[in-house]
Amino acid sequence: MSGIVWHIFAFGVIGVFLFVVTYRTLAISRLPVHLRWELAPIPHEKGKNRYGGSYLEEYEWWNRPQHKSRIVPMVYMAKEIFLLRGIWEHNRALWPLTFAFHMGIYVFIGMLFLNVVNAVFIIAEVPLSVLNVSLVIASAFALVGYLLGGLGTIGLLLKRALDRNLRPFNTISTYCNLLFLGAVFISGGYAWLHSGDFASGMSLFIKRLITFYAGITVAFPLSLHLVIVLSFILYLPFTDMIHFIAKYFTYHAIRWDDAPQDKKMEKELRGLLAQPVTWSASHVQSDGNKNWTDIATAEMGDEK
């Protein structure tokens, strides 16, 4: 692959990834406010989160200030994201594999970030001693990430294929996703073993990308890995693997959304209640023109 093609491919992939992820995030966030559907325990309930209590435990709660913790929800989510707390507590048999798998991804992302830093170090001509340390760390991250991710992916593939609890729910895309990620980790491990100084190669590639150097050349094992990684980044936002975004909403916008109605929300609600209802069952009594308010406040007739 010649230099300009690398640029087009890499920046194109990053552009598509950012665009689709942003689009899907906005699509979720712009969905209308829903009816309250919170679920205990809610970690921001200061002093009550330990046992799952809420501000509704207060006598005349509307006359009392609600004490919200910012720290506890962050700690909760950090444990959920980095330690997979929920799986640890409720599905221990799955935890070792899925933990290795997710940790492999996190360490891999950490390695990419470190190599961007290294690329900046190279451009800024920082002392070699500093750069060398940083390259060693990035190299270690790469090895750990590929090993954990590879083991996790292979383990999950086997478990999904063999476990009678999981197998009935697999689809072709379940296997495709895992195989694709497996290819990322295995090609990375192969490149790490056969690229001489893997971290230097990666950092130089990134440096040449961000400086728009036209003569990019990458040796075979690393180029194969980069093609697979970039292809995966292109594929990712079109799949349900972007559940890391969805998870923000399922927790913060649903399970933990216990906000009572306020003036701002009321304005939005009035707009929603003014929408037409077209459900067909006779008891709904919609004629295509009646809105939610009309229907909810209509006098009852023979509507069975």
Added chain:
Amino acid sequence: MKSNLKLTDFSKAGDTQLTEITIDELIPLPPPYDKVEELPGFKQLTEDQRERLVCNLDGVVSYAALPKPQDTEEERKYVEQFVSGLKKLLSRENNWTFLQPLLLSIDYCVQCQTCNDACPIYLASGKNELYRPTYRSEIFRRLVNKYVKPGGKLRAKLNRGNIELNWTTITRLYELSYRCNLCRRCTQFCPMGIDNALIARELRKLFSQELGWAPKELHEKGTILHLEVGSPTGMKPDVAKDNVQFLDEDFTEVTGIEVSTPWDKEGADVLLIHSAGDIVSFPESPIAFSILCNAAGISWTLASEIPGYDGVNYGVFYDDIQLARVAVRHAQIAKKLKVKKIVMGECGHQHKAFMTVADRVLTGDLNIPRESVMTFLENLVFSGKIKFDPSKNDFPVTLHDPCNIVRNLGIVEPQRRILRYLCPQFREMTPHGVDNYCCGGGGGLSVMSDVNFTDWKVNVAGRMKFKQVVDAFSDQPDPEIKKYVCAPCLNCKLQFRNILEYYGAREKSGIICGGLAELIVNAMVDIKAPFIQWGEY
């Protein structure tokens, strides 16, 4: 009958029953309920019923009126209606109420199956594949992906597990949507926050709001009767008032103190909305409230306007339109009476429907402050206005946590503080609080009793809870020692009544079930004779 049920089996084999429930396969119960041969059998459908009714799921029928199409044209009509309903579920106009939670639950399940072991129905059934929370959801998800999303049919063919949409699929899905208590324990377990209970409810909603299919106890004899007559019990306002007046007089005689219940008192501080079913089935409960409110000198009232004397809102189980209608009526009545706040009765789903879910339906001056009965009673007990003697409650008491009050609203401790103070032998079940198991009557199931549904809800849905109750009292198995399950929710009490009666638990273990207010009154110094009459529960 399938022992290894696959997702793709769901749309196949027309009238054939998909799975079977046998008591032998259910999880064992502790002694003295461990001998299957000594328990009443599971009522099986007769040949005639199998001929007449749609019974293609698990041999249980919750809705005898489910139609059978006469020809392919009629079948096609149902399929089209179902697809139309699916599309409406995914539209902003028709389903803004739950669109975001629904879409997230459809699109982002990672199929880790972590939720299954949270489900008391799945566990109690001996892990019958059909009752996995994910089984129902995955069928629904694949139908949405295939029939509503662009390119869905092509993707369904390319992917494994293509589900056909036909009359069999639709009717099985309908029944399966009523094999869930909507307790949301599975949602608590889900690391992704996927809500299988919501999917079950959305399915019910589709059937009700688009096809007009809903259990008669929830719809025709539920919300419709509630809005037209005043209460799903069928009580009209005058009858409700007469009944309560009769109870006032009766309990004045029994307790030796003046019991009176105010009605339609304009400007009262508190509008208390009981479940009218309590007046009929557990009359000690509304009377206990009258005694407590009067003793504490509270300015309070009941409302006699339709449907203000019945706080239930079955809409929360199956239909957003009906949910909104009932909630709006209740709020309008409170506004008319110019009360300062509305207090929920001992009713779990009333709490959830009126305090939180409908909070985003009641705009403007309909958004009247609404409070849980738990905090109301706690304030009353610890106000110092009433004298108590906890030794009057010196018998084993355990607490059932209604899912809608505890897991869904986070109201956990007020009721416990009362019980720790007033009941010396209070003990917790395991697990309890927000981790509790549903009584098996959640999601409206407690009031449903068509064909052989009661057998299913007692044997399967309520099994984990009954096991918990027996375990909680295992240190005192002697039936002569009277034991009290405090269930501060009408629907839970109705389910407990069914369970305890089915297993003969009063005779075999001395267990009865009642509410919280009764225990409080029972401990009042001023009440001379015991308020709890063990023989009458």
